[in-house]
Amino acid sequence: MLSLEQVKQSLERAGQAHVLQFWPELSGLERDAFLQDLSQLDLQRLREHCEGAARAAAAPPGSLDRHIEPVPPESIGSVRRSGSKALTEWEHEGLLQISQNRVGVLLLAGGQGTRLGVQYPKGMYNVGLPSSKTLYQIQAERIHKIQQLADRKYGSKSTVPWYIMTSEFTLAPTEKFFKENHYFGMEPSNIVMFEQRMIPAVTFDGKVILQGKGKLAMAPDGNGGLYQALVDNKVLEDMKKRGVEYLHVYCVDNILVKMADPVFIGFCVSKGADCGAKVVEKACPAEPVGVVCRVRGVSQVVEYSEIQPETAELRGPGGGLVYSAGNICNHFFTRAFLQDVAEKFEGQLKQHVALKKVPFVDSCGNQVKPIKPNGIKMEKFVFDVFPFSRNFVAFEVVREDEFSPLKNAGGAATDTPTTARASLLTQHLRWAAAAGATLCDEHGNTLPAPSASAGDTAPAQWEISPLVSYFGEGLEMLKGRTLQTPLILDEEKAKELRAQQHLCEK
Numbered sequence: 001m002l003s004l005e006q007v008k009q010s011l012e013r014a015g016q017a018h019v020l021q022f023w024p025e026l027s028g029l030e031r032d033a034f035l036q037d038l039s040q041l042d043l044q045r046l047r048e049h050c051e052g053a054a055r056a057a058a059a060p061p062g063s064l065d066r067h068i069e070p071v072p073p074e075s076i077g078s079v080r081r082s083g084s085k086a087l088t089e090w091e092h093e094g095l096l097q098i099s100q101n102r103v104g105v106l107l108l109a110g111g112q113g114t115r116l117g118v119q120y121p122k123g124m125y126n127v128g129l130p131s132s133k134t135l136y137q138i139q140a141e142r143i144h145k146i147q148q149l150a151d152r153k154y155g156s157k158s159t160v161p162w163y164i165m166t167s168e169f170t171l172a173p174t175e176k177f178f179k180e181n182h183y184f185g186m187e188p189s190n191i192v193m194f195e196q197r198m199i200p201a202v203t204f205d206g207k208v209i210l211q212g213k214g215k216l217a218m219a220p221d222g223n224g225g226l227y228q229a230l231v232d233n234k235v236l237e238d239m240k241k242r243g244v245e246y247l248h249v250y251c252v253d254n255i256l257v258k259m260a261d262p263v264f265i266g267f268c269v270s271k272g273a274d275c276g277a278k279v280v281e282k283a284c285p286a287e288p289v290g291v292v293c294r295v296r297g298v299s300q301v302v303e304y305s306e307i308q309p310e311t312a313e314l315r316g317p318g319g320g321l322v323y324s325a326g327n328i329c330n331h332f333f334t335r336a337f338l339q340d341v342a343e344k345f346e347g348q349l350k351q352h353v354a355l356k357k358v359p360f361v362d363s364c365g366n367q368v369k370p371i372k373p374n375g376i377k378m379e380k381f382v383f384d385v386f387p388f389s390r391n392f393v394a395f396e397v398v399r400e401d402e403f404s405p406l407k408n409a410g411g412a413a414t415d416t417p418t419t420a421r422a423s424l425l426t427q428h429l430r431w432a433a434a435a436g437a438t439l440c441d442e443h444g445n446t447l448p449a450p451s452a453s454a455g456d457t458a459p460a461q462w463e464i465s466p467l468v469s470y471f472g473e474g475l476e477m478l479k480g481r482t483l484q485t486p487l488i489l490d491e492e493k494a495k496e497l498r499a500q501q502h503l504c505e506k
């Protein structure tokens with residue numbers, strides 16, 4: 001920890017002497033805590049950070065729109081447009097890589113979930129499934145299942161390590177939650193949690209904001225803080241030690257996320273890609289998803305907050321959106337590429353400006369909750385490394401199978417707990433129908449065939465545990481059956497149905 005004198009001098013050099021204005025009023029304990037926080041700041045680069053933020057916020061938003069063009073559809077891989085032979089080959093390739101312990105998954109879980117409006121990490125959210133499983137549990141079970149599928153196919157005993165990037169806001173509750181839930185049956189040493197950096201929010205005239213008399217307003221440095229955090233926490237070394245060559249990075253809130261999706265991994269590996277992104281066709285011009293496109297000829301993502309509405313609304317001759325490749329925050333990276341980013345490119349990552357309402361203490365020491373934006377938060381985006389890639393690929397997947405994010409609190413029009421729940425349960429109904437089962441309600445009435453889009457009503461209280469099926473496979477025991485809902489097909493129930501099936505076949 002630095003001394004008060006050292007901190008004072010550094011703050012003065014950075015033009016931030018106001019940070020200590022309430023020092024005389026702080027208790028001994030508060031002083032210690034504040035000094036500790038200030039010692040952890042990058043005081044050398046504080047002036048640069050504050051002035052840079054103020055400059056960036058004052059500059060008229062530079063539009064990329066004049067320089068963008070869509071990625072030609074033929075250069076995007078696609079589940080819909082690929083034959084079953086190719087899909088099977090990719091799946092086998094992916095499972096082979098998993099069986100050889102060459103695949104890891106990395107969860108971005110440092111965000112604050114402001115739009116959802118909960119005080120705890122989003123992964124702990126329970127969307128109200130019949131099983132009451134949280135997002136974290138669903139994800140843990142999918143990892144378990146994909147290891148099992150690889151092992152069955154290749155006779156291996158594989159491990160897909162789960163890296164979880166947290167922030168000061170999410171680390172402690174996430175750790176506690178995992179511990180309380182016995183790591184969802186996973187080996188704790190295969191779950192690696194680490195923290196991204198926090199940076200101070202700044203006023204429009206370049207002053208660090210005091211959230212309390214002895215506390216700075218700090219925020220995580222965006223999900224692109226991943227690359228610095230990988231270095232800070234020696235995560236790349238850990239990957240190397242385990243032999244992990246490919247990483248599937250994903251965001252916490254998509255209830256349909258396929259962890260270590262073998263088809264995606266296999267596609268990227270067979271194309272020799274160092275970097276890849278899954279996309280879905282955008283639902284409408286204003287959908288809050290980034291678009292994969294080319295800027296000055298280079299593939300990258302333009303975020304929804306940075307594209308002009310006129311550009312987002314452009315339509316091609318067939319009536320479809322010109323910029324339709326919606327980013328679902330599922331990325332593939334080789335370890336070699338991440339190493340390159342860490343060594344050569346991290347410092348070049350773009351800083352994005354977000355204007356936010358940041359609670360603060362005014363110069364008289366009063367706590368103020370602003371009603372309009374008063375602060376600048378600088379963020380890096382995880383996909384901003386794509387332009388450094390030597391071989392970037394995009395892979396279009398089917399929305400109803402892969403993308404239903406939980407962004408907003410109940411009552412909003414889209415991306416709520418209700419829509420997430422409905423998407424998952426509708427998918428499970430489709431899997432049951434494809435396996436040859438008929439489902440009926442508690443009165444014995446047959447349930448209608450599931451439609452592709454879930455809307456916001458769950459079609460039935462019918463849920464399949466990820467421990468039973470990862471993407472609809474392994475449901476042969478449902479063939480020809482009529483099942484009454486509500487029902488959860490967990491491992492025990494699946495075993496019972498399989499045993500009955502064997503008896504019938506004898």
Ligand SMILES: CC(=O)N[C@H]1[C@@H](OP(=O)(O)OP(=O)(O)OC[C@H]2O[C@@H](n3ccc(=O)[nH]c3=O)[C@H](O)[C@@H]2O)O[C@H](CO)[C@@H](O)[C@@H]1O
Binds near residue numbers: 112326380
């Ligand atoms: C920058 C980015 O990736 N934007 C994507 C993100 O937008 P969106 O704006 O929805 O991004 P979120 O704020 O939800 O963050 C995405 C993920 O990053 C994590 N996070 C966020 C901030 C942070 O400092 N640390 C951190 O780990 C969050 O916990 C979350 O898992 O998801 C959409 C799909 O759902 C995509 O279309 C957007 O292009």
